[in-house]
Amino acid sequence: MxxxxxxxxxxxxxxxxxxxxxxxxxxxxxxxxxxxWETFDKTPRVASHTPFGVIELMPTSDYExxxxxxxxxxxxxxxxxxxxxxxxxxxxxxxxxYPTFLSEMTxxxxxxxxxxxxxxxxxxxxxxxxxxxxxxxxxxxxFQTLAFRSTLGIDTLRIWDTDPDAMAKFVRNxxxxxxxxxxxxxxxxxxxxxxxxxxxxxxxxxxxxxxADLVRPGVHINAIGGDCPxxxxxxxxxLRSAGVFVEFAPQTRIEGEIQQxxxxxxVTELWQVLAGRAPGRIDDAQVxxxxxxxxxxxxxxxxxxxxxxxxxxxxxxEIDLVASPGDPKDLFGLVGALSPVG
Amino acid sequence: MxxxxxxxxxxxxxxxxxxxxxxxxxxxxxxxxxxxWETFDKTPRVASHTPFGVIELMPTSDYExxxxxxxxxxxxxxxxxxxxxxxxxxxxxxxxxYPTFLSEMTxxxxxxxxxxxxxxxxxxxxxxxxxxxxxxxxxxxxFQTLAFRSTLGIDTLRIWDTDPDAMAKFVRNxxxxxxxxxxxxxxxxxxxxxxxxxxxxxxxxxxxxxxADLVRPGVHINAIGGDCPxxxxxxxxxLRSAGVFVEFAPQTRIEGEIQQxxxxxxVTELWQVLAGRAPGRIDDAQVxxxxxxxxxxxxxxxxxxxxxxxxxxxxxxEIDLVASPGDPKDLFGLVGALSPVG
Numbered sequence: 001m002x003x004x005x006x007x008x009x010x011x012x013x014x015x016x017x018x019x020x021x022x023x024x025x026x027x028x029x030x031x032x033x034x035x036x037w038e039t040f041d042k043t044p045r046v047a048s049h050t051p052f053g054v055i056e057l058m059p060t061s062d063y064e065x066x067x068x069x070x071x072x073x074x075x076x077x078x079x080x081x082x083x084x085x086x087x088x089x090x091x092x093x094x095x096x097x098y099p100t101f102l103s104e105m106t107x108x109x110x111x112x113x114x115x116x117x118x119x120x121x122x123x124x125x126x127x128x129x130x131x132x133x134x135x136x137x138x139x140x141x142x143f144q145t146l147a148f149r150s151t152l153g154i155d156t157l158r159i160w161d162t163d164p165d166a167m168a169k170f171v172r173n174x175x176x177x178x179x180x181x182x183x184x185x186x187x188x189x190x191x192x193x194x195x196x197x198x199x200x201x202x203x204x205x206x207x208x209x210x211x212a213d214l215v216r217p218g219v220h221i222n223a224i225g226g227d228c229p230x231x232x233x234x235x236x237x238x239l240r241s242a243g244v245f246v247e248f249a250p251q252t253r254i255e256g257e258i259q260q261x262x263x264x265x266x267v268t269e270l271w272q273v274l275a276g277r278a279p280g281r282i283d284d285a286q287v288x289x290x291x292x293x294x295x296x297x298x299x300x301x302x303x304x305x306x307x308x309x310x311x312x313x314x315x316x317x318e319i320d321l322v323a324s325p326g327d328p329k330d331l332f333g334l335v336g337a338l339s340p341v342g
Numbered sequence: 343m344x345x346x347x348x349x350x351x352x353x354x355x356x357x358x359x360x361x362x363x364x365x366x367x368x369x370x371x372x373x374x375x376x377x378x379w380e381t382f383d384k385t386p387r388v389a390s391h392t393p394f395g396v397i398e399l400m401p402t403s404d405y406e407x408x409x410x411x412x413x414x415x416x417x418x419x420x421x422x423x424x425x426x427x428x429x430x431x432x433x434x435x436x437x438x439x440y441p442t443f444l445s446e447m448t449x450x451x452x453x454x455x456x457x458x459x460x461x462x463x464x465x466x467x468x469x470x471x472x473x474x475x476x477x478x479x480x481x482x483x484x485f486q487t488l489a490f491r492s493t494l495g496i497d498t499l500r501i502w503d504t505d506p507d508a509m510a511k512f513v514r515n516x517x518x519x520x521x522x523x524x525x526x527x528x529x530x531x532x533x534x535x536x537x538x539x540x541x542x543x544x545x546x547x548x549x550x551x552x553x554a555d556l557v558r559p560g561v562h563i564n565a566i567g568g569d570c571p572x573x574x575x576x577x578x579x580x581l582r583s584a585g586v587f588v589e590f591a592p593q594t595r596i597e598g599e600i601q602q603x604x605x606x607x608x609v610t611e612l613w614q615v616l617a618g619r620a621p622g623r624i625d626d627a628q629v630x631x632x633x634x635x636x637x638x639x640x641x642x643x644x645x646x647x648x649x650x651x652x653x654x655x656x657x658x659x660e661i662d663l664v665a666s667p668g669d670p671k672d673l674f675g676l677v678g679a680l681s682p683v684g
Binding site: 068 | 346348349350352353356357361383385388390392394395396397399401403405408410412414415416419420422423424425426428430432434436437438439440441446448449452480481483484485505507508511515661662663664665666667669670671672673674675676677
């Protein structure tokens with residue numbers, strides 16, 4: 001049988017446990033998987049593009065467990081009452097190919113994206129960072145704040161979004177969570193005094209929501225909104241004078257902020273920093289950028305974490321996804337005996 | 343919500359309806375999709391190979407509906423009590439990327455493979471074909487016989503397998519179905535007098551289970567067991583003197599019987615015959631071969647067929663796979679309000 005976590009159970013598990021605690025646990029799984037990054041099968045995602053958006057399959061494997069995520073990205077969805085991004089994922093046993101775990105991943109992707117950002121910031125931001133500017137207050141924003149609090153100690157938020165309703169929603173959601181929140185009047189106002197800047201807007205365009213003159217020495221930029229071809233958020237000159245860290249360089253050069261730069265622009269893969277194979281931040285004055293686009297291994301870590309965390313609890317159910325005839329060669333026996341003739 | 347057909351409901355639907363009737367209906371869907379073959383997104387499958395076997399994702403899209411199948415192939419599974427092949431599949435709406443339909447596909451793949459074989463034979467075999475030789479009596483065998491009866495009028499079977507238990511299982515399963523069945527003493531004995539020869543063994547090797555001297559003029563060969571690199575069943579010279587029909591030539595040259603031949607060996611894609619764009623059988627003396635490896639569009643047709651056939655019945659249930667917050671930008675609102683702080 002295959003274990004299944006549906007939306008109802010995912011929401012209940014996250015609400016009961018607390019998203020902050022979950023993301024803290026997820027960071028441990030992510031760090032463990034990033035440290036063994038080289039041992040994973042890093043097949044590129046398979047995308048089906050249409051004028052409406054994209055549907056992708058993102059597989060990976062550590063040769064014991066195989067995982068993949070189905071995910072869509074449809075920028076025009078919110079205006080029609082749908083989520084921009086929905087997702088679900090599967091884990092399977094490599095030795096026999098049987099799927100063992102199925103989970104909703106719309107909520108889980110939000111958690112893993114924020115946990116990944118926080119893991120990168122823990123490795124790259126200045127120690128003692130407490131203030132984060134948030135440019136963009138969509139679906140990701142609240143998750144980011146909680147992940148950064150548990151992992152980095154962020155307790156002060158400066159928020160800016162061009163959509164006042166989205167900002168109001170953000171303030172309403174984080175108000176009970178114990179942060180100091182300032183609603184800024186512009187992106188420039190938001191980043192004033194920030195130790196960390198998170199850019200996460202939904203514009204599907206080469207926007208420049210953060211210009212070089214706004215970036216002070218020593219800041220860490222968590223750039224998560226520029227994540228597909230044609231969609232960037234940072235002025236290119238920010239990248240040229242910063243230390244730029246990515247998940248998987250071949251993919252980020254196509255999808256990330258660095259799509260604006262020459263193909264041999266020097267970047268460091270984050271796993272190398274976590275594995276002690278490359279330096280992270282050089283000094284307190286360096287600007288560091290995590291140019292994040294999302295990678296299948298992060299979904300793999302998140303699925304593993306949920307699977308283990310809900311094991312033996314009521315947050316999952318069994319579903320009957322794999323036929324098990326008594327004789328493996330007698331699949332027909334499952335249906336034949338009862339069938340009408342002709 | 344997403345409709346879900348689990349193994350229990352699939353088996354019940356097939357048993358209640360009858361596999362023969364289902365495959366006849368599926369042939370209609372397959373023919374319709376093969377005729378519009380050119381309009382599909384034909385992304386190659388994404389495979390993760392290990393010494394144990396392979397796990398594949400097979401996506402396709404007609405730009406209104408997106409579909410994919412997860413399928414494994416583990417030759418050593420039956421010896422350990424597992425199915426060689428298990429599968430499940432998904433359909434999604436392209437306009438918003440939401441998954442609408444999830445189904446088990448272990449049983450369904452068996453049905454679609456046999457329905458595809460029967461569709462090809464209907465287009466390629468000599469009219470009036472009534473006798474089929476079956477070389478190999480594994481999981482596929484019974485499904486093939488029923489699909490060929492409903493589509494082509496096959497009523498006489500000559501079976502051969504090196505595994506006596508598998509032959510006994512086959513005879514036991516088809517005995518109540520009204521065929522004339524002869525258990526042959528060899529492959530040569532099985533093909534004697536056959537109008538159609540189906541080769542479907544599990545050997546993962548360049549086996550020669552059918553040699554040219556056994557192939558009489560006018561026969562149609564339904565070659566379904568040679569379906570991955572290094573796995574073939576026909577002597578190469580059979581192919582050289584036959585009309586060879588394939589699903590998708592770039593894939594079949596890697597996975598099919600024609601992997602034994604030079605890369606420019608002339609073949610016809612089956613959709614061209616069904617769309618009236620290429621001739622099928624030339625005369626009653628020609629040997630025709632359907633060199634079948636399975637293609638994502640066939641799974642797409644099968645999933646569409648089940649989805650439509652079980653719509654409004656009790657053979658499917660709703661599952662909660664996609665989060666639907668009231669405000670699409672407020673995913674956190676689903677979990678935040680109820681969450682413990684800190």
